[in-house]
Amino acid sequence: MADRTARPDVALAQRLAAIRERYAGTDPDMVADVVRAVLATMSGDLTAQETSLLSEVESLGQIIASAKSEIAALRMDDITASDIPFATDELDAIIQHTASATHAILESCETLDAVGEHLAGEPATKLQDATTRIYEACSFQDITGQRITKVVNTLKAIETKVCQLVLTFGEPGSDTAIETGAQGEAALLNGPQLPTMAMDQSDIDKLLASFE
Amino acid sequence: MSMDKTINVLIVDDYKTMLRIIRNLLKQIDFNNVEEASDGAEALAKLRSGNFGLVISDWNMQPMTGLQLLQEVRADTRLKGMPFIMVTAESKVENVVAAKQAGVSNYIVKPFNAETLREKIEKVLLHG
Numbered sequence: 001m002a003d004r005t006a007r008p009d010v011a012l013a014q015r016l017a018a019i020r021e022r023y024a025g026t027d028p029d030m031v032a033d034v035v036r037a038v039l040a041t042m043s044g045d046l047t048a049q050e051t052s053l054l055s056e057v058e059s060l061g062q063i064i065a066s067a068k069s070e071i072a073a074l075r076m077d078d079i080t081a082s083d084i085p086f087a088t089d090e091l092d093a094i095i096q097h098t099a100s101a102t103h104a105i106l107e108s109c110e111t112l113d114a115v116g117e118h119l120a121g122e123p124a125t126k127l128q129d130a131t132t133r134i135y136e137a138c139s140f141q142d143i144t145g146q147r148i149t150k151v152v153n154t155l156k157a158i159e160t161k162v163c164q165l166v167l168t169f170g171e172p173g174s175d176t177a178i179e180t181g182a183q184g185e186a187a188l189l190n191g192p193q194l195p196t197m198a199m200d201q202s203d204i205d206k207l208l209a210s211f212e
Numbered sequence: 213m214s215m216d217k218t219i220n221v222l223i224v225d226d227y228k229t230m231l232r233i234i235r236n237l238l239k240q241i242d243f244n245n246v247e248e249a250s251d252g253a254e255a256l257a258k259l260r261s262g263n264f265g266l267v268i269s270d271w272n273m274q275p276m277t278g279l280q281l282l283q284e285v286r287a288d289t290r291l292k293g294m295p296f297i298m299v300t301a302e303s304k305v306e307n308v309v310a311a312k313q314a315g316v317s318n319y320i321v322k323p324f325n326a327e328t329l330r331e332k333i334e335k336v337l338l339h340g
Contacts, residue, residue: 102229110236128240132326135236139323142230146272146301185279188310189272192301192322199303201321201328207308208319 012056028068032061071166084159088152095145102141109134146191215337217242219265224248224255224281225299226273234268234299234329241330252276256284259291266337271300271307279314286315295336299324 035057046054109131116127182189192198199207221243223234231248238246247262249255253276255269267285271278278298285291298311301322308319317340318332 099229103232106229106232106236113236113239132237132240135233135240136323136325139230139233142225142227142233143301143323145227185277185310188279188302188304188307189277190302190304191272193303199305199308199321201324204303204308204319204321207305208312211312 009056012053016057016060028061028064032065035061079162080159084155087155091148091152095148098141098144102138105134105138109138143192150191215334216265218245219243219337220245220247220263221266221268222247222249222255222258222262222264224250224252224267224269224273224278226250226270230270237326237329240326241333243333252278252281252284255281259285259294260288264294266333267294267296268299268333269296271298271302271311279310282311282314282316295340297332297336299329 035054039054039058112127112131116124116131119127221238223231223238223246225231225234225248228250231250235246235248238244247258247264249258251273252269255267256276258264259267267281269278269281276284278300282296282298285294285296295317296315297318297320298316299320299322300307303321311319317336320328320332
């Protein structure tokens with residue numbers, strides 16, 4: 001319920017918010033038309049305050065109409081047919097290139113391991129330590145691959161939202177079903193966390209130990 | 213008491229690079245009997261037809277995830293006692309809790325190093 005003691009513009013904003021919530025599926029253009037028609041029939045019968053209030057409403061209607069035009073002017077085909085596919089293809093290429101490079105590194109490392117089997121003593125130990133560090137470092141490819149996959153999924157989600165926005169403004173009353181969050185085990189599959197958000201191995205060891 | 217390093221180890225991951233890395237790291241700590249599977253379903257088939265002493269599995273795979281594989285293993289009369297280490301980039305508390313509730317033997321977060329792998333395998337094989 002709007003607060004009638006508030007300033008007119010605040011009260012108007014509250015009132016409009018309540019109306020928007022109540023009539024969420026209503027075409028903004030239709031509302032603007034109705035407001036204009038009502039204003040046309042009321043001129044001359046209004047107080048100064050009411051005229052100011054209705055002028056604000058009319059401005060609001062114009063802003064809505066302008067926003068609608070801008071959204072309708074978005075080149076949706078570009079976004080869905082080229083922009084996002086281009087971005088995801090580029091990211092896929094990064095995964096492929098790093099995978100290819102990683103395999104080349106691993107192959108060389110395996111060759112070094114084979115050579116190391118013919119060595120003994122300190123040289124053999126040093127060589128094995130070095131190849132171990134290389135194997136460990138190569139796991140970056142798995143982690144970066146999972147991170148890039150998350151970015152690709154985010155881009156696809158943005159594409160879906162933009163489509164919904166344009167459809168909503170382009171076709172009044174169209175279905176604007178919002179995708180729901182993942183449930184069950186799917187909600188657990190989030191890939192690598194950012195370093196500042198992630199638990200490290202010692203945190204996980206402590207958590208596991210707490211079960212024992 | 214020392215570990216039996218002659219056991220058959222099954223490593224499960226849908227990233228061929230990771231399979232190769234884990235296989236090489238296992239080789240460096242003297243586990244030479246290593247087989248690979250690229251998803252949960254293939255792993256389960258190999259486990260049911262083979263004789264393995266340890267599973268090291270990724271979580272995020274399709275169509276059967278590592279967690280589902282773990283649940284299948286724990287529900288299988290012959291396999292239910294199989295040592296099972298989850299190696300995954302999933303590092304949230306709820307992931308570790310879900311894996312523990314499903315009966316995971318230990319949990320390694322990626323990226324990991326050879327020492328962590330050796331330490332967790334030793335803990336699982338020697339202390340259950």
